[in-house]
Each structure stands twice: as structure tokens, then as C-alpha cells.
Amino acid sequence: MAELDPARVLPGLLRRRATELADRDYLIDVAQGRHTYSDFQRRVEEFTGLLRERGVGPGDRVAVLLPTCVDEQALWIACGWLRAVQVPINPAYRGAMLRHVLDDCDPRLVVTVADRADELDAAHVFVLELGQPLAHDPAVLDGLDDPKPWDTAAVIYTSGTTGPSKGVLTPWGQLVTGVDAFDDIGPGDVLYAPFAAFHLGGKVPLQIVAHWGGTFVFRDGFKTDRFWPDVRAHGCTRAWAFYAMANFLWQQPPRPDDRDNPLRSITGGPLLPDHAAFAERFGVRMRTNYGMTEAGWPIATGDLVVDHRSCGRARAGYELRIVDDFDTEVPPGRIGELVIRADRPWTMNTGYLGRPADTARAWRNGWFHTGDAFRRDEDGNYFLVDRVKDAVRRRSENISSFEVESMVTAHPEVLECAAIGVPSEDGEEEIKICVVPMPDSKLEAPALAEFLTATMPRFMVPRYIELLDELPKTPTSKVRKVDLKRDPFTAATWDRVSAR
Template sequence: MLNLSVVLEDSAREVPDRTAVIFGDLRLPYSLVNTVANQVANLLVSRGVGKGDKVALACPNLPYFPFVYFGILKTGATVVPLNVLLQSREIAYHLDDSDAKAFFCFEGTPELPLGERGRKGFEESGAEHFFALPAQAFATESPHGESLWAALDGMSGEFETVQTAPDDTAVILYTSGTTGQPKGAELSHQNMLVNAMVSDEMFLRQDDDVFLATLPLFHSFGQTTVMNAGFRRRATLALLPRFEPVEALTLMNAEKITFFAGVPTMFWAMLTAVRTGAAEVPPTLTTAVSGGAAIPVEVLKDFSATFGVGVLEGYGLSETSPVAAFNQRGRPTKPGSIGTPIWGVEMKLIDAEWNTQDEVGEIAVRGHNVMKGYYNRPEATAEVMRDGWFRTGDVARRDEDGFYFIVDRAKDMVIRGGFNVYPREIEEVLMTHPAVSLAAVVGVPHDSHGEEIKAYIIRKADATVTEDELIAWSRETMAAYKYPRIVEFRDALPMTATGKILKRELR
């Protein structure tokens, strides 16, 4: 028996009255979070959802997230967290691809009409049950469907967690594939639990730890290192649904935050806010963790000097639950390095034929953190897995002390604000526009996002579409982190003899 929900249940049993979650004025103890999760589990069972079923969840960092996430796990079902920026067409794809039986969706806000998109996506999919997570606390009605609170009415707060095997699938995390369509990485209870435990053990522990949860919990980084590791530690999670540097720093000061994990752009933004006098340095911060993309060495140095806390940089992917390597506390750290493999994990460098390389090569990972495979995609799995090793597509070098440094990313992938964006997926969508003849998408350097998405377009002969019109169309068609903010029309694109676009000449 090994169920990831133990990270919540154990804490609820040992420290029932300790605050698990802070959201605005709400202070929710561990006992309450566990009780509501039990009610969610009872609700699912009452609707015929159970072990082996898939349940999707689209929700920003709100108390609903842990309620539903752990409720799903308790039934033995698999959680399918969805990016809250997806459009309806993309939501329908994820629901069908994962065989989701039920879907919990946040109503959203005027700026983020998630409920509307979610309901439309649900109706276009084969999923059976839809639960709306109301924007107004405890509202029993929703314009989009059955409200969670109405559905939970009368549900018992007791639930006996279903026994799951270590290799049963706990979570399916979608990752943008280079082939255009996102693939679901199947992560077992053991993958997720051991990764949360090892992450927790690596960081300085205090009796009154308060974690800032502003990394999206639907993403592997926030889910494992913030929520699951935080709950295992019996820490308090202060939820911030949308990262704004001044708001984040204000919350860090008010709630005495000790632990912060973020992507490089967040560190950059907080530094800027402190420098301009818009916010104060939080005096309680003891641990700062960066991942999602390589953090510029200058930002690393400036942050450490300004905040008085060294930034620990790590590396991982959705397919590795996610943490694979880390600059660990108590050992020397090297600026610009992703550190060394974490406990129980091996890394090596390989070439295209899987031959081991000495100094520079593609990172391959083996250990307790490597996914079972891509859901229902044996061919895609076989391409990246061999003898327990997973090839990451990221090129790195290793120094004489065994520290790894990322050299380049999987061919053309763009990392915008910590989100992976695969140009090919964007190109495929752009090509569906009636005026577009050819599209090439690249990442161009950007001060705050790390990279911005730029599309080079060859228009069809009689087309009159403008750059601004194409950007506006893209905004409607793609998730907010994916669509190109810059469009440049060209009469021709640089190509190889075989007709491949030479992207390195466009960057």
C-alpha cells in the first residue's frame, strides 16, 4: 500500500490544528483540508468514479486544489492537472486523451474565463461528470454546472483511502511534445511520493515553516516541491494564484515566509521590485529554490546579495516527477550549474545512439523519479526510454566534480516565463489561419520572460492580414503562454537543401 495522499493524511493525524493553507483571510487547518478531501473522495465514489479512473482538475492556486487533488488520490483514481490557460479546444483534447471520467473546473474570473472554456471543452469531450469550483466562497450554484459545494452536501468527512500499489498511476502530467500534441507522462504513487520526500529532506527544516505557493500547483515543480513536500513537512502553504512581485513580497513579509520556490523570471521581478523601493526584503526567508529554466548568473548573485539567501538551482522535467538534479544544501554550489543528481537518481550524458559521452551530451536519467511512460503512447515512450533510462532532450556538460551545466535545450524548445513552448505546435496552429502560407516560430531573448515567442510568417499571395490581426487571432486560439507576441512577415525563410527551415538564422 502506497498512496501519495499520505503526505496530507499523516500531517492531519499528527498536527490536526496546525494551519495547512493560508488564502487571503482564510486559515485552514490540516484536519479541515483532509476532511474536505474525504468528502470529495466520497462524492467521486458516489458517482461511480474509483480506482484506475482518471479525473481532471483545472484550478489556479486556491484551497480547492489540494481539496480535490487529494480527494481524487484517496479513491485510487488518477489526477490529471490541467494548465489553467488552456482554451476549450485544448481542454477537450486533454480530457479525451487522458480518458478523464470527471472534470473539476474553477469558474474563473472576468480576466480568466476558465469556467466557460472548461464547460465548452467538457461538452466537446467524452467525460461524464462536471463539477464547477465557484469563484465565490461556498456558492452552491454556478452558471457552468453543478457546484462543488452543492455536490458535497451530505457527504461524509470520513473516508478509508483505497489501497494503491507503488506502481499505480497517481498523476498524469501533460507535457508539450516536439510532435505538436501534448503527451501525458504517467507518474506513479512511488514516483511522486519519493520525489516529494527527497525534495523535503534536501531543504533546511524549521518548526514554523511557511511556504509561498505561487508556482502553479498544476505544474510538476509547484506540485512536488511546494505542495507535496510542504504538506509532508507539516508546513503552512500561503497560496498566491497569480505571481506579481510586489504582491508576493508583501505576502512574504506579512506571513513570515521561510521557503520560496520559483522560476528565474520571478527572482528577477522580485529583485527589481526591491531595487525600485516598491517592496521590502522579507527577513524570514531561509530557502530559495529556482528551476524551470536556467537562472542567469547575474540574477543569482544579485538575489543572494540583496535577500541574504543563496539560491539553490535544480533541474527536472514532468517525466522525472520532476526533480532530477539539485545544488544541495551543505555542499558547495556552482553558479550556473544544476548541481548533482538527487538521492536515488543517476544521470549520464549520451549521444543520439545512447552511447555514453564523457563531457558533453544529452542528459539521461534513471531512478525512482522516472515516469512509467506516456499514457497510451507506446511508440513515444520507446523513443525516450531504454533499460530504465529516460533521455531528456537537454544537452549538458559535466565538470570534474560531477556538476552538470545545461548547454542547450531540446532542439528548438522555447521557455517563456517558466513554461515550455514547442514551436512546432504553434506553427501547426498558425498554419490553420487562411492567410498564412508558412510559419516558423522561435524564441527571442526577453528581459523578464527569459524568452518571447516570435513568428516569422510568409503570407499567401493575396492575403492582407496585418501583424496585429494575426497576433490577436493567435491570442484567441492558443493558451496565453503560447501565442506569439511578435510577428514578422517575410517573403522567404532561410532553408537547408532539404527544405528544413534554418531556425538558428532567425533567432
């Protein structure tokens, strides 16, 4: 396979687009307005000058504690020109979580807004007034070489669903692979992806639409009631939505104008069990893939969706294996851990910042270990079973929490569900489900248990049920099961055995 073309690396590509497509919309922040390719490049140059004045240079890390906005993205590209590395931080982080990231990345500079500055070490902080012009030297990039595929684009902290976040060293080359991973996006498309800029899903759209000369529409956080108005207002032709987002859209009462929208496809994952009905209701194609911060997007369905549980097939450029605890490959149909390696250099993570032991453990035997349990069928379709640490071991059965959750959300009064393993008297685990009922639902745990007993295999029926107003989430809408496991037995936990 051919090596990555350095001309596709985002900062250099954007500088050329600012001349070729100067007046075309590049970024549309639904809250703060439109920015053409030339507008955005000017902002990048402003921030490049600012960072240079603050002494930022090659190898320095710049922590950015900002909402998802055009300035956050322009700061990212400016860091690239100086061979510095942006560390985007979730603005929801405070206290110990914020200190963990800052201590871990040891930034040369922190850029934030005024109402967050008092939480930081003032000696290393620049307080930014969002959107306000800065001194602009159009020659600030003169003499600077375009960033290369092997340069580090960002340190992106993992969601931390199972423990403290680790900083993933993400090379620019990994962003380039997003263009081919999302192969339904083409020239002139308008992509709507309301994902946070401190996550890979909020960064790769800039790469994809710049490649095709398209437009990226975003907002600072997904809002169910704004999804379709945003799509219609800005003529969005493609959209991304994780499972929880798609489920929230699906659960809204049907409207006569559901199909009256410009979207041609929605990509997200995992797919809803009712994905075909979703596609018909809204007049879109549904696609899915498997991706992670450390590995990009090695699996995708394209338009060939064989089963809502499948992530698709291996993409060109990646080798995939499913292995046991000793890294020995297991046959089709058997569950094991997915491990990955790429044909081309600089298309996957280069390690965890300051964590050589974690890096070596993840990359042992020359393969990146995803921590995800998968199985593969004879046709080469890959099925995500669970996070390895989330699978529940109950009475000698390995139970997928994802499959439990899918069956629980089949109840018409369940909006969301998270299944976890909790300690059992026999030394293994019991299943607990944390359930968010639909609005105005009168659902109670005993009635839900009766429904599940009639519809689930006996060994999968949860022993414990707890009804919640909401589930703890990461910024990418993944459930933080580590929070649910911290105190698994609360006063609100209903026990099916005790009740019986």
C-alpha cells in the same frame, strides 16, 4: 538504497496529520484563506464522497478544470483514495488545446466551474461552486487502503514547448522523492510557491510540507508586485521561483527594506547570472536544481553553487549519463543528451498516457531520455546547455540558445529574451532573438545589435531581432518557442544583414 516507505505516500500521510496536527495551518491560499490539516482532510472526505456518488472508481480519470485553489488540491487527494487518477488541466486552455487534452485523457468525469461548463460535454461534467460545503460522511474512507507508491497520482500534461502536450503518468512514489530533493525545508517551515496545481511544482509542496508538518502558501499565479508582500504577510521561510520570476524580482528598483523579509532561501532554476548579488540584496541563500515532470529532481546544488550555469550534482538514488545520438556515453566536457534512471522503483514516470511508442522511445535502452542537452565537468557538476531541439546549428557551430539569451539579457534595457533558430539560405540556421525591453525603454534593434557585436563571439551574434511586448509562456513560465518559430519572419523582424 531502501525502498520507499508507503507511510510517506501523501493521502495516507495527510489523514494521520489531520489527527496529529489538527489545528495547524496546512494550506494558505492568499486569495481564499487558511485551511488547517483537519479542515483540508474534511474537504478531501467531502470530495471522496462526491466522486463515489458520481460513479468514479479505480482506474477512472477525473479531469479538473479549476483555478489553483484548495478545492483543486482536495479533489486530487480524493481521487487517490478511490484509486482514480486526477488530470489537472490548465484553465487557460480553450478551443483546440482543451479538446486535445480531453480527447487524449478520455475522462470519466470533468469537474469545473460554472463559467467554463458550456465548453464541455454536459453529460460528463460536474459544476463545482468553489468552497461551498458538500455532504460529508466522515466514514467515507473506511475500508479503503492507503494509496501505494506505485499507484498513479496524476496525469500531468507537459508544457508543450516543442509540440502537443503529452500526459505523463506520475506515480505517488515520485512525489515522495520531493521531500529529499528539497533538503533545506524542515519541521515547521512555511513554503511559498506560487505555482499552478496542474504542474508538478504546484503538487509536490503538499507532500513536502505534510512530511515536515509545515505550511504551504500559494496563489493562483505568480505576481511580481505580490511576491514580497505575500512572503512577509505569512511569515514564509522558503520560496520557489523559476528564472523568469527571480528575474522580475531582480529587475524591480531596489528598496531600503529589500532585506526585511523572513525568507532564508529561494530555490529556482536556472540561476540568474547575478544570483550572488540577488542573494545579498534580499538576504537569502540561492539554490537550484534540475527537474522535469517525467523524472522528478535528479540534480541539485544544495548550498554548493559553483557556477550560475550549473544545476548541481547527481542526487543519491539516480544514475545519470550524457550520451550521443546512439546512446554512447560522451566524456566530460562534451555535450550530449542527459539520460536518467533511478535506483528505486516508482520514483520516475511510468510512461505517457495512451502513447506506447512515445514511451518506448523515451525509455529506450533502459534509460529515460530527457531531451535536454547537458555537459558534465570533471568534478561531477552538470550544466544544462539547452533543449536538444532548441540548440541552433549555425555554420557548423552548435550554439546554446540559453547562452545567447544570457548574453542578451546582460543589456541593461532588456527584460527578457528568447533565442531561436530560423531557416538560413545555406541550409542550416540563423539566430533570431525575440526581446522584451524594460518598461519605458527606448531600445531599438540596431543599438542592441551594436551592443551584442561588441560583447558576443562573432558566430553567436544574432542576425534577426524582434522587439515584443511579451513572450508566449507556458503556465510554468517557460517560453513557448514553438509559437515563436511558427512565423519567424514578421514585419517587425529586423535583419542585421539587410540593414548593413
